[in-house]
Amino acid sequence: MTSGPPAPPAYASTSLANVLPAVARSIGSGRYAGVPDLGLAPARRAVVVLVDGLGDVLLRRRSGHAPFLRSHLGSALRLDCGFPSTTATSMGSFGTGLPPGQHGLVGYEVLDPDQDRVFNELSWENGPNPTAWQPLPTVFEQVATEGVGVTRIGPGFFDGSGLTTAALRGGRFQAARELDDRVVTAVTAVRSDPRALVYLYWGDLDKVGHVNGCGSWEWGDELESVDRALARLAASVPGDTAVHVTADHGMVDVPHLRRTDLAHEPVLLTGVRHVGGEPRSVQLYCEPGAAEDVLATWRTAMGRGAWVLGRDEAVRAGWFGEVADRVRPRIGDVVAMMRGEHAVVHTGRTRPELLRLIGLHGSVSVDERAVPLVSIGARDG
Structure with missing residues (x-):
């Protein structure tokens, strides 16, 4: 006889689904005025960085590789990415502000009941129409209707992809390949509008963790690179801009x-x-x-x-x-x-x-589920 699993996610209060709604509230969105604020201070503009695979347990365990993030961990929140702890599902929760049972991206490979076949929600190869599969509005779409300049930054092949369309549509997409280029693009984008919400995605930490293990020296090296880039970003944005760093899941090494x-x-x-x-x-x-x-x-x-x-x-x-x-x-x-x-x-x-x-990753251990929310508030009050 085995004990039962841990408690399920608190989707309504302390999950990854709460991040973008809370950020939207912090920059004055009326649509999200009543959502949990996650303690975020008001700001005129915001940049949200999602580092794929940067679990909260991993960040704290390997914080010697991340002096900038470590300096902000005292005020950081530990959130739950939800279940399953996988990118496609987490992106649905992050982008819509809703739990998987509502947005419908319920796993890495899932059944399309209409076709009686399993497809990969990450690659979306031979998948259904993404807006029919996930028809609910995203946070980016909602705040864009309020006059906020929304910019999403990632690799070029993300633009128009199935997962991006399903979970993260709204505003404009700007392609940039290297992390330094994405930081420059984010700074330019946030400066281009007096009310702005900029989203920056970085996926290499997750890739290194998958291939080499999250306990590897290669993972630590990549975290160092990410940390330096985040420090440059925070130092370069306008004074009325907050920077928020989160993740889609953590990771465990499995022999x-x-x-x-x-x-x-x-x-x-x-x-x-x-x-x-x-x-x-x-x-x-x-x-x-x-x-x-x-x-x-x-x-x-x-x-x-x-x-x-x-x-x-x-x-x-x-x-x-x-x-x-x-x-x-x-x-x-x-x-x-x-x-x-x-x-x-x-x-x-x-x-x-x-x-x-x-x-x-994908299961319910704290190493896989816990993600950080590190917030660097606007310098100007």
Whole structure:
């Protein structure tokens, strides 16, 4: 008998979904006047930086590589990115200010019920129309209607991509490749409008963590580069501008010997129509009438390696927040949340470069779920 999973996210108060609404409130948005303010001081303009993979536990553990961020950790908040702790879901929560059960981006690989096939919400390859999949307005769209100059900065291939369109549409997009170029672009953008909300994304820390591990020296080196860039950004923005730094998830290093391989465990695929999710957070879509048997089989097989819930159980517990009717079928009939250093892979269906990854995320540990909100207030009152 295993203990139950930790408490689900507090989506309404202390989650990543609260960041952009709180920032919008801090710069005077009437649409978000009643949302939790997260303690953010008023400012005329704001830059929000999302560093992919910069978990709060990791930042504090490796803060020797980040003197600028470390100097602000005393006032920083620890937020919950939500479940699953994966980029596509977190971007939906961040961009809309809503929980996954409302915006509908409920995992890395999820079922499109209309097509009866699983697609990747990060790459969006062969995915549905993104605005039909996620029809609710984003925070960027909302504040742009109030006359705020909204600029989103990232790699060029993000512009018009499925995930960007679904989760982060609104305002204008400006492409910049290197981090230093994105900082310069952000400073120029925030100076170009007396009321501005600028969003800057950086993804290399996550990439380094996946390939080398979040405990590696390479991860520390990349954090040093990010920290220097953030210090330059904060020193370069106008005095009436606040800078806020957050992340979409954390990460854990998972030894390859701790991974269950579905290619060698055929019993775990009995009654399973589709496998979704990712190695740390598996979602199983079952054949009609098979869900209860699949749930029982996985609970027995996983033991202390995972918390295994049925869809109804996961929804009732609040892991996805309030779940809309259109979203419910996208959630797996069975949801497996990995514990400790465990993961589930399928060597017969997964590209070798993905199987080699060391750093993983998606589950419910504090290392994966906790993200920072580091705020550098406007210098001018």
